Amino acid sequence: MNASTTLVYDGSFNGFLTAVFVAFDEKINVADIQKNDQTQSGLFSDTETVFTHVEKAKRVWNGVRNKSHNAISNVYFAFLSEAEGVEMMLYSYIQKLMRTKNGKYLDYSDSTVLYIAQLARKVGREKHRMEAFVRFQLTKDEIYFANIEPDFDVLPLISKHFRDRYADQKWLIYDVKRKYGIYYDLDHVEMVSLNLKDIHYNKTVKNDAFTNEEYEYQTLWNDYFKSTYIASRINPKLHTQHVPKRYWKYLSEKKEAV
Amino acid sequence: MNFERIREKLNILADAAKYDVSCASSGSDRTNKTKGLGNASKMGICHSYTADGRCVSLLKILLTNHCIFDCAYCVTRKSNDVPRAAFKVQEVVDLTINFYRRNYIEGLFLSSGIFKSPDHTMERLVAVAKKLREEENFNGYIHLKSIPGASDELMYEAGLYADRLSVNIEVPTISGLKLLAPDKKHEDFTKPMEKVKNEIVRYKSERKIIKTTPKYAPAGQSTQMIVGASGESDKDIMYSATYYYKTFNMKRVYYSGYVPVTHDSRLPAIGSQVPMLRENRLYQTDWLLRFYGFSIGEILNNQHPNLDMDVDPKLSWALRNLHHFPVNINTADKQLLARIPGIGMRSVDKIVKARKFRKLNWDHLKKIGVALNRAQYFMVCDSRHWERRDLDADKIKGMILQNSSGKFRNQYSTQLSLFN
Numbered sequence: 001m002n003a004s005t006t007l008v009y010d011g012s013f014n015g016f017l018t019a020v021f022v023a024f025d026e027k028i029n030v031a032d033i034q035k036n037d038q039t040q041s042g043l044f045s046d047t048e049t050v051f052t053h054v055e056k057a058k059r060v061w062n063g064v065r066n067k068s069h070n071a072i073s074n075v076y077f078a079f080l081s082e083a084e085g086v087e088m089m090l091y092s093y094i095q096k097l098m099r100t101k102n103g104k105y106l107d108y109s110d111s112t113v114l115y116i117a118q119l120a121r122k123v124g125r126e127k128h129r130m131e132a133f134v135r136f137q138l139t140k141d142e143i144y145f146a147n148i149e150p151d152f153d154v155l156p157l158i159s160k161h162f163r164d165r166y167a168d169q170k171w172l173i174y175d176v177k178r179k180y181g182i183y184y185d186l187d188h189v190e191m192v193s194l195n196l197k198d199i200h201y202n203k204t205v206k207n208d209a210f211t212n213e214e215y216e217y218q219t220l221w222n223d224y225f226k227s228t229y230i231a232s233r234i235n236p237k238l239h240t241q242h243v244p245k246r247y248w249k250y251l252s253e254k255k256e257a258v
Numbered sequence: 259m260n261f262e263r264i265r266e267k268l269n270i271l272a273d274a275a276k277y278d279v280s281c282a283s284s285g286s287d288r289t290n291k292t293k294g295l296g297n298a299s300k301m302g303i304c305h306s307y308t309a310d311g312r313c314v315s316l317l318k319i320l321l322t323n324h325c326i327f328d329c330a331y332c333v334t335r336k337s338n339d340v341p342r343a344a345f346k347v348q349e350v351v352d353l354t355i356n357f358y359r360r361n362y363i364e365g366l367f368l369s370s371g372i373f374k375s376p377d378h379t380m381e382r383l384v385a386v387a388k389k390l391r392e393e394e395n396f397n398g399y400i401h402l403k404s405i406p407g408a409s410d411e412l413m414y415e416a417g418l419y420a421d422r423l424s425v426n427i428e429v430p431t432i433s434g435l436k437l438l439a440p441d442k443k444h445e446d447f448t449k450p451m452e453k454v455k456n457e458i459v460r461y462k463s464e465r466k467i468i469k470t471t472p473k474y475a476p477a478g479q480s481t482q483m484i485v486g487a488s489g490e491s492d493k494d495i496m497y498s499a500t501y502y503y504k505t506f507n508m509k510r511v512y513y514s515g516y517v518p519v520t521h522d523s524r525l526p527a528i529g530s531q532v533p534m535l536r537e538n539r540l541y542q543t544d545w546l547l548r549f550y551g552f553s554i555g556e557i558l559n560n561q562h563p564n565l566d567m568d569v570d571p572k573l574s575w576a577l578r579n580l581h582h583f584p585v586n587i588n589t590a591d592k593q594l595l596a597r598i599p600g601i602g603m604r605s606v607d608k609i610v611k612a613r614k615f616r617k618l619n620w621d622h623l624k625k626i627g628v629a630l631n632r633a634q635y636f637m638v639c640d641s642r643h644w645e646r647r648d649l650d651a652d653k654i655k656g657m658i659l660q661n662s663s664g665k666f667r668n669q670y671s672t673q674l675s676l677f678n
Contacts, residue, residue, distance in 0.1 A: 106611040109622040132305045136360045144359060164290050165297040168395075169359060216261050217356050220268055224317070227273040229308035230517055232532050238311030242304070253306055253362075 004031035004045040010052055011035040013079055016087060017057035019050045020094055024060075033087035060094070067097050077120035077127075080153045089115060126150055127157045133243075134162075134173060135252050137200065138214045144171040147200050147250055155182055159189050201249040218252045225253035268353070270343040274323045274334050275369055278426070278482065279514045283315040283364035283399045285477035286421040294395030296358060296365075298421065302399075303364050316367035316401060317357050321345055321382055325371030329439035331428060331487050333519040334371045344373075350386050351394065358398050365399030365421070366390070376407035376446075384412060387419035399477070404454065406446035413453045422477040422509070423454050430498045434488035437524055451506045454479055458507070478509035485540060486533040487516040487525055493563040496543055500554045503547075513540040539565040546572055549603055550596045569655060573599040576636055577651040583636040584644070588617050600632030631661050 005028050009015035016033065023030050031045035065072040075090055093116045107113050129150070136144035144166070155175050159182050162171060166184070172192070174181030176199050183192045200207065206215055248254040284302030304313035322344035323334040334340065354366045368386055372379050383402050390396040402420040404413060416423055427447045429435045435444060454475060461474035481502055483495060499511040515537040518528045543565060546552040550572070557571050558564075566574040576583065576599045585594050587609060595606045608626045612618060617640035624630055635654045638644045649657075 107615040108608045108612040108626055109616055109618055111625070114625055128303070131299075132303045134361050138360070146361070161297075161299075166295065166359070167290055167293040168295050217360065220261075220265060220353070221357060221360070221362050223265060223269055224272050225306065225308070225314065227269055228276050228314060228318070229310045229312075230276060230532075232517055233310040233515075233534065235311040236309065239307055239309050242307040242311060242313075251306065 004029045006030075006032045006034060006045050006047045008034050008036050008047060008049045011037065012052060013076065014054055014057040015050065015052040016079060016090070017060040018053045019087075020091060021053075021056040021060050022048075022050050023091065024098075025056075030088075030091060033091055064094060064097060071097055074116055074120040077123040077157070078116045080157065081119050081123045082153055083119060086119065089119075123152045123154065123157075126152045127154045129247070130154050130158050131161050133247050133251060134158075135250060136171060137210050137218075137252075139209050140211055142170060144169055145200070146171070146173050147176050148173060149176045149246075149250065153178055155180070163189050202252060202255040218255070222253055222255060264349060264353070267343045267345055267349070268319070270341055271320045271323060271345060272318065274340075274371075275318045275320045275367070277333060277514070277517065277519075278318060278367070278369060279312070279512045280401070280424060280480055280482060280510065281313045281315045281318065281367065282401075282422070282477075282480070282510065285509060286399055287476060288397045288399075288421065288473060290397045292395065294397055295355070296396050296398035298397060298399050299364065305362055305364065315364045316399065317354055317363045317365070318367040319345070319350070319353075319369075321350065321368060321370035321379075321386070322373055323371045324373045326374070327372055327439070327441045329428070329442065330520070330522050330524050331438055331484055331516065335520075338520060347382065347385050347389060351389050354390060354398075355394055355396065358396070363398075365401070367401040369403040370405065372405060376405045377409050377412060380405045380408035380412045380416065384416050384419065387416065391419045401477075404450040406442055406450065408450055410449075410453045413450045414457055417454055417457055417475040418472065420475055422480060423450075423475050424480040424482070425450055426482040427498075427502070428482065428484050429488055430483045430495045431488065431490050434490060438488060448506075451479060451481075451502075455506045479506060480508060480510040480512065482512040482514055484516045485513050485537055491563045492536070492540065492543075492565045493558040493560075495540060496547075496554055496558050499544065500547065511544065513537050513544070535567055536565075539567065539571060543571045551593050552597075568659065570599070572597070573632060573655075573658070577655055580651060584638045585636060587623065587637050587639040588613050598633050598636045600629035600634075600636075632658055 007019045007023060007028070007030060009019045019033050022028065028048075034040065036049070061072065064075055075094065078086060078090060089112060093112050096110070096112060108117065130148060134146045134148060136146045139145050153175075155173065155178075158173070162173065163184055168186070170183075170185060172181055172183045174194060174196065176196075180191055180193045182189050243251070281304075282302055283298070284300065286298040287300055288298040290297040302315060304315045306314040308314055320334070322342070323340070324342050324344060325332075325334050325336055328336040350366070350368065354363075357363045358365065366386075368383055370379050370383060383405070387400050387402055390400065399422075400420045401422045401424065402416050404416065404423050404425040406425060413423075425447050429438055432444050435442065457474055458478065461471060465471040483499065485495060495513065502508045502511055515533040516526060517532050518526050518530055521528060543557055546557060547554060552575070557575055562578075565571050569577070576597070582594075582597070585598055587595070592606060592610060595601060595609060596603060601609075605626055605628050609618065609623070612622065612626070619640045620630065620643070623633070623639060635645050635649065635658070
């Protein structure tokens with residue numbers, strides 16, 4: 001039996017795909033695939049560091065995509081979940097996919113396939129939530145600015161949505177948890193990292209980074225939100241089910257509730 | 259912008275609009291081509307939820323709550339003593355654009371009380387939509403109310419700018435309409451629907467030939483009915499809903515449990531409970547008709563004019579038709595799978611795909627997400643364990659109710675509670 005090997009990659013999606021490529025290419029008996037900032041060497045396995053190689057990554061991407069478009073988006077979405085041990089699950093998912101002719105991604109009675117499909121769905125839900133729960137605030141230098149703190153790393157997934165929608169305004173969405181953001185300068189979207197002094201969640205004190213008009217519209221929005229419910233139908237449980245409390249911090253209509 | 263004045267108006271006119279339940283922003287595929295503002299999302303986005311758990315996706319306001327009509331069920335009717343206000347066209351446009359830019363909303367839902375005449379009102383609504391589209395280059399979602407009695411020309415123009423048009427018929431029966439809204443005629447509602455339907459059909463066929471044909475109300479039409487105001491049965495409501503789906507190609511019919519807003523001997527008194535459970539059962543029925551392949555006569559007929567309150571309509575149908583069951587999960591076709599209580603369309607889809615690889619057993623079904631507490635009495639799968647007892651409908655119903663819990667359970671339980 002071959003000795004098993006732990007592959008270590010740089011944490012990027014391309015890095016992960018390169019690791020998959022290397023594993024297939026060198027017929028490695030993979031013990032685990034780990035990010036380089038959280039390695040943990042096994043007792044009976046060697047460790048090998050994989051250097052990200054875009055061409056190799058692309059070959060895996062195309063290989064999976066040729067099997068099915070659905071499968072490649074499942075792989076990408078599930079990877080962004082940052083779930084513990086997801087790399088190994090994805091590796092075995094890709095193995096299963098490649099071994100069969102086609103359609104394996106539809107085998108919901110296989111536990112790996114079902115797990116990946118459900119995980120991808122969770123990430124998809126978070127993506128959709130972020131498309132809904134981002135609240136821009138207009139800064140004095142005319143940038144619509146929002147802080148978010150999503151459960152999964154969904155910024156790469158939502159950038160197209162916001163670029164298409166807000167094509168005529170500058171905007172910046174910053175992920176507080178992962179410390180990077182995406183910025184649109186009326187032409188294209190780029191990744192930025194900021195040195196934020198404070199996080200802009202709901203505060204009752206006005207911050208002078210934002211325009212005065214901004215606070216007026218927030219008040220109007222708050223008022224509107226309050227006048228939309230029918231008192232005799234009130235249902236707090238359903239409300240928090242739809243808008244979980246962990247998001248309230250950044251929703252301006254929840255200013256008073258936080 | 260006079261902030262305080264706008265604030266006052268918004269409070270009055272948003273409050274009056276909240277009884278309209280429709281807040282869908284889905285179904286439109288308007289895209290942002292010229293670097294303008296906005297892009298309709300095909301699946302719709304709910305940006306927030308109200309304290310009563312309903313979606314907030316559009317800025318839902320009235321243009322004005324002045325009204326010349328006196329419909330008994332309506333909060334803005336002529337004889338009601340409430341503060342009145344009216345927005346200017348530009349004010350609505352500014353609010354919409356600024357809310358949209360901050361990602362608060364998907365677009366605008368504009369309704370109105372009828373001032374002066376139906377045409378006069380409709381003209382103002384169309385003016386708002388036109389301004390948004392042509393001056394602001396706005397591609398977000400616009401839902402306009404068709405004002406009952408508006409002329410064909412205005413309805414035609416409305417469809418050019420709006421994504422969805424709707425007329426609320428509110429009272430499902432013609433006799434009820436005579437009683438509660440004596441100023442309105444049934445034809446006033448159906449005429450604008452008819453016009454819009456015909457235009458949608460015409461534009462669709464034209465697009466097949468000329469690709470650049472502009473969009474005409476791409477998200478279709480919808481309507482709304484009040485439930486529990488005029489003593490109609492579930493059968494009346496669902497048959498008339500089916501009529502509107504078929505005759506006018508409605509995208510949606512909404513059911514709104516009547517919230518008492520006035521003292522009127524023709525209506526339930528203020529403070530009586532909103533029939534939310536009934537509303538829920540009607541929506542379930544609506545779904546069965548649209549997605550599960552049921553026909554209306556199977557669920558509601560002269561023997562069963564009302565839906566069961568204690569079990570959902572699909573389970574209730576299954577209990578009346580035990581001769582169709584048990585169904586074999588591994589061989590039955592899609593339509594039959596969809597009729598098993600506890601199996602939704604998503605599960606049907608997963609089952610059909612998964613069973614190509616192996617025969618499915620209880621474990622698989624559980625992981626896929628089937629509600630086995632209901633489904634187990636109506637199906638067999640690849641397992642030696644299945645319901646062998648010859649149970650009758652009452653027995654099955656009893657066992658299902660015993661082994662499950664429901665949020666509405668306390669409303670129909672005959673068991674007295676010990677502590678309250």
